[in-house]
Amino acid sequence: MSSETFERPAWKVLAVPGPDRAFVVASGASFEDRDPTTQEVVAEVRASTPEDVDLAVERADQAFWHARWRNDGAIRARVLYGFAQRLRDNRDALAELLTREQGKTIGEARSEIVGSAEMVEYYAGLARSIEGRALALGDDAHGVVIREPLGVVAVITPWNWPLTLLMRSLAPALAAGNTCVVKPASLTPAITVEALAHLAAVSELPDGVVTCVLGPGGVVGDALVGHPKVHMIAFTGESGTGINVMRRAAADLRKVALELGGKSPNLVFADANLDKALDGAMNAIFTTTGQICTAGSRLLVEASIYDEFVGRLLQRTAALRLGDPLDPRTTLAPLVSAAQQRVVGEYVEIGRREGTLLTDDRVLDGPVTSVGCFAAPTIIADLPLASRAVQEEIFGPVLTVHPFGDEEEAVAIAENTEFGLAAGLWTADLNRAWRVGRALRSGTVWINTYHHFYAEAEVGGFRKSGLGRQQGLAGLYEFTETKHLNFDSKETLW
Ligand code: NAD
Numbered sequence: 001m002s003s004e005t006f007e008r009p010a011w012k013v014l015a016v017p018g019p020d021r022a023f024v025v026a027s028g029a030s031f032e033d034r035d036p037t038t039q040e041v042v043a044e045v046r047a048s049t050p051e052d053v054d055l056a057v058e059r060a061d062q063a064f065w066h067a068r069w070r071n072d073g074a075i076r077a078r079v080l081y082g083f084a085q086r087l088r089d090n091r092d093a094l095a096e097l098l099t100r101e102q103g104k105t106i107g108e109a110r111s112e113i114v115g116s117a118e119m120v121e122y123y124a125g126l127a128r129s130i131e132g133r134a135l136a137l138g139d140d141a142h143g144v145v146i147r148e149p150l151g152v153v154a155v156i157t158p159w160n161w162p163l164t165l166l167m168r169s170l171a172p173a174l175a176a177g178n179t180c181v182v183k184p185a186s187l188t189p190a191i192t193v194e195a196l197a198h199l200a201a202v203s204e205l206p207d208g209v210v211t212c213v214l215g216p217g218g219v220v221g222d223a224l225v226g227h228p229k230v231h232m233i234a235f236t237g238e239s240g241t242g243i244n245v246m247r248r249a250a251a252d253l254r255k256v257a258l259e260l261g262g263k264s265p266n267l268v269f270a271d272a273n274l275d276k277a278l279d280g281a282m283n284a285i286f287t288t289t290g291q292i293c294t295a296g297s298r299l300l301v302e303a304s305i306y307d308e309f310v311g312r313l314l315q316r317t318a319a320l321r322l323g324d325p326l327d328p329r330t331t332l333a334p335l336v337s338a339a340q341q342r343v344v345g346e347y348v349e350i351g352r353r354e355g356t357l358l359t360d361d362r363v364l365d366g367p368v369t370s371v372g373c374f375a376a377p378t379i380i381a382d383l384p385l386a387s388r389a390v391q392e393e394i395f396g397p398v399l400t401v402h403p404f405g406d407e408e409e410a411v412a413i414a415e416n417t418e419f420g421l422a423a424g425l426w427t428a429d430l431n432r433a434w435r436v437g438r439a440l441r442s443g444t445v446w447i448n449t450y451h452h453f454y455a456e457a458e459v460g461g462f463r464k465s466g467l468g469r470q471q472g473l474a475g476l477y478e479f480t481e482t483k484h485l486n487f488d489s490k491e492t493l494w
Contacts, residue, residue, distance in 0.1 A: 006327035011100065014043040016190050016214070023200045024193055024212045025052040025059075033190055036103035036334045037324055037372040043101070043190040047215030053181075053223040056211040060152040060179040061229045063208030070149050070177035073128040079205045080124030080171060086198035087117040094163075096326070098191045102159060103334045103373070104288055105325045115453070116163040116195070119471075122455035123171035126476050130176060141488040147480040149177035150255065151231035154224045156217070156245070158237045159185035159336055160291045160395075163195050168455075168470045169234035169257070174209070176479040181230070182212045183221050185237075187336055189214045217241065225249060232256070232479065238393075239419075239464045246467070257468035257478050259293070260461055261393040262421030265414035266296035266450065267404075267436065270305045272426035273448070278309070280450040281399075282316055284424055286377060287451055289333050290397040291340070293465075294422040296450055297394060299401045300410050306403040310381070313401075314358055317377045324368050334372040335396060341373045344396030350389045351380035351398070358401070385416050393419070407432065411439045420462025424450045443469070 016033070017024035028047040035042050048056070064070060087094065095109035104112075132146035153173045157166045162184060173180050184192035196212055199205060213220050217237075225233055225248045232255040235245045239260040249256050266284045268277045284296025301309045325333035335341050351357055362376035377397040383390050390400050404410040414423060423442040427433050437445045443460040446452065453459065458472040468478050 006324050006329075008038070008324065008326055011040065011042070013041050014097075014190050014194075016043045016045040016193050018193075021193060021197060021200075023196060023210055024214065025056045026214045027052055028215065031186070033101060033187070035100045036336055036338075037100075037326075037368065039371060042097070045189045045214060048213035048220050050219070050223040053213050053220060053227065056181045056213050057152055057224070057227045057229050059208035059211050060181050063206055064149075064151050064179045067179075067206040067209060069179065069206050069209055073130065073177075075204055076127040076175055076177065077124045079199075079202050080120050080127060080175060082202035082204070083199040084117040084120040084124060086201065087113055087120065087195065090198060094191065094195060097194055098163070099325050101191050102162065102188055103325055103336055105330055105333045106328060108288065108333075112161060112164050116167040119164065119167040119455045120171045123175040123476065126172075126473070127175035130476070130480065132482070137486075140490040141486070143487065144485045146483050146485065147176070147477065148483050150479065150481055151178060152229055153178045153180045153232045153234055153479060154183065154227075154230045155180050156183045156221050156224070156233065156235045156237065157185060157188075157192070159187040160288055160293070162188035162191055165236045165259070166192060166195070168475065169236070170210070172470075172476040173234065173479040176476055178232075178479055179209045180211075181224060182210065183217075183224055184212070184214065186214075186216050222248070226251075228252065230254060234478075235259070242466070257470065258461075258466045259459075259470055260421075260464060260466045261419060262293045262295065262461070262465050263298060263391065263393050263417050263419045264294055264296050264422040264424070264442065265298045265300055265417070265440070266424040267300045267410050267414060267426065268302065268305070268309060269407075269410075269425070269427040269429070269432065270302040271428045273428065274305065274309060274312075276448065277426040278312055278316060280424060280426060280448075281313055284450045285399040286320065286332060286397055289335055289375070291336060291395045292451075294444070294451065295395075296422075296424050297399060298390065298414070299399055300404050300413055301401065302410070303403040303405055310358065310379070310401055314379060317359060317379060320377050322362075322364070322369050322374055322376075323366075332377060332397065334374045336373065338373050340395065341375055344375045344394060344398060347389050347392075347394045347396065347398055348375075348378050348380075350387065351378065351383065351400070354387045354389065355383035355400070356381045385413065391417065407436060411436060414440055418463055419465045421465035422446070
């Protein structure tokens with residue numbers, strides 16, 4: 001059976017914000033939000049103006065100062081649990097919208113909705129356990145250190161995992177008692193608004209605690225980052241954008257948490273379980289069609305198994321099924337946009353010029369693949385380490401492969417990067433796993449696995465991959481400040 005036999009269900013164009021979406025402030029020009037598979041319009045979206053951003057931040061500020069929200073963890077827990085349940089109950093409808101708007105496979109979209117609900121549940125549980133500590137400071141003095149929310153938090157998100165990446169900042173920010181203004185990527189406004197509508201529908205959520213603005217980063221995002229009443233910016237996106245956000249926030253010393261780009265190495269040693277390592281290498285680079293910050297886009301293979309391993313990888317790559325991401329048989333979805341398709345094409349040309357293209361140039365001329373923003377899965381060998389295709393984040397299904405002689409060389413190649421978000425390593429030797437795992441300077445090192453995330457385990461970057469940590473307890477504390485209340489009953493101060 002070919003993917004061409006798949007019949008897409010009909011779609012009714014959404015109006016965003018649409019009725020009952022008072023938590024969105026968007027009174028500017030409309031723009032069309034298109035499906036990267038069919039080019040059909042998914043939603044007509046109104047952008048926010050800089051005045052709308054002012055209004056949204058003002059609302060969030062009022063809600064912070066006037067609501068019981070910041071002092072009552074029980075309300076926050078109930079609201080977040082209610083939200084998570086609504087995400088679960090609406091999994092299929094949200095997943096279909098996510099696939100239509102972003103282009104990812106329907107299976108991935110469903111697991112993104114469930115993973116987002118799990119993230120919200122994890123922080124719902126912590127909302128009642130934001131603990132401080134007591135200090136005995138002498139006979140007449142003691143102190144209490146408490147954690148307080150910061151105020152208004154701007155949450156700015158990218159398009160590749162628009163809900164998971166939203167929830168892992170929004171949920172801890174809310175659990176800690178902050179109020180939030182959300183700005184999604186321009187390519188994924190509809191799924192963001194539809195998911196947030198399930199939060200807005202929880203009856204105990206006070207007005208103004210969550211507001212959403214829409215539109216281009218350079219205008220709407222910039223106005224939000226520059227707003228004097230925004231106390232913290234939780235930004236997920238490209239390293240270059242993150243650096244600019246930090247510069248802008250530095251002008252009046254506002255806090256930033258930055259989750260940025262990557263160029264993750266995936267190291268396969270000869271003693272590894274090679275079947276599992278092959279699965280891992282495929283998952284590392286082809287998940288979300290390579291449009292994932294942790295993509296294992298540099299595969300390093302021990303020289304003694306290099307030819308065999310790469311040969312088997314090529315066979316598996318040839319079997320990938322490109323097609324309609326709503327069709328459950330599709331294993332490689334389109335890219336998010338024509339612009340992303342052009343970027344990926346440019347890197348493939350660099351690979352062709354500077355190295356050896358190991359994959360056949362697949363002709364994408366089927367009824368689905370010729371219309372959608374598809375890119376053929378590509379594996380490139382023999383590239384100099386300084387090549388842009390090895391150093392820069394491509395965000396597409398493009399893998400570079402590199403042989404190594406020994407552990408030392410493997411680590412040297414892996415560390416030849418300005419990023420440090422994630423890494424994978426495959427070996428049966430526990431001591432080597434420990435040594436190499438310690439040597440790799442990345443926020444996550446997967447050992448004999450890849451792309452497993454847990455709400456309770458921190459993620460984040462070394463070097464240009466970011467600043468601060470998300471998820472886990474550290475991810476909650478990012479959205480708090482400590483305060484020391486010092487009590488001293490001595491009669492004189494001098
Ligand atoms: P991007 O940097 O272009 O945009 C991210 C967000 O920032 C969008 O909402 C965008 O509108 C906004 N933005 C753009 N310019 C802005 C400005 N001047 N001021 C304020 N906001 C602005 O990134 P993208 O293309 O949406 O996403 C892909 C990138 O995100 C990749 O680099 C990827 O590695 C990174 N990413 C990182 C993580 C992580 O956890 N480290 C996760 C997912 C994606």
